[in-house]
Amino acid sequence: MKALFALLTVVVLVSGCTIRGETPQKGFDLHVDAKHYVKDARVPVHHWCKNINEKLIECLLFDTDAKNANVVGIETIITNDVWNALAPAIQKEWHDHSIEIIEAEATLPDTPADEAAKIVDFLKGTHGRVIYIWNFPKEDYPVTRPFLDSERT
Numbered sequence: 001m002k003a004l005f006a007l008l009t010v011v012v013l014v015s016g017c018t019i020r021g022e023t024p025q026k027g028f029d030l031h032v033d034a035k036h037y038v039k040d041a042r043v044p045v046h047h048w049c050k051n052i053n054e055k056l057i058e059c060l061l062f063d064t065d066a067k068n069a070n071v072v073g074i075e076t077i078i079t080n081d082v083w084n085a086l087a088p089a090i091q092k093e094w095h096d097h098s099i100e101i102i103e104a105e106a107t108l109p110d111t112p113a114d115e116a117a118k119i120v121d122f123l124k125g126t127h128g129r130v131i132y133i134w135n136f137p138k139e140d141y142p143v144t145r146p147f148l149d150s151e152r153t
Contacts, residue, residue, distance in 0.1 A: 045061050046069065059076075077127070078126060083126075098125070129148065
């Protein structure tokens with residue numbers, strides 16, 4: 001395993017890892033910072049989001065905005081009409097952004113204020129479900145079982 005990791009590192013360094021064409025990671029351009037509860041700690045979580053369609057947004061969650069930031073989770077965002085069609089047991093896994101945007105002190109640091117206001121208005125009509133892949137900042141590596149935001153306590 002160690003040899004494979006070393007080989008992958010060399011390949012990435014030698015190739016320069018230039019990304020060309022249409023690839024899945026392109027389009028994660030909407031930057032949202034919000035304070036989340038991760039298990040028992042409230043920490044800033046840096047979202048980089050992409051519109052998939054008019055009812056679905058997906059976000060990669062990072063522990064910082066630094067170029068070497070760790071992916072710590074994902075958030076899937078759906079419109080209220082999609083959420084309303086879910087079974088009640090599944091609805092419990094989602095949080096209401098009309099409340100969470102205010103409580104989490106969400107900001108859009110790279111977006112002009114007038115455009116940010118429109119985005120926030122749209123997001124207030126959505127629900128989000130977060131899956132964390134590690135319990136940062138308490139762990140140096142993702143050794144905890146992945147968990148839903150709704151399981152945080």
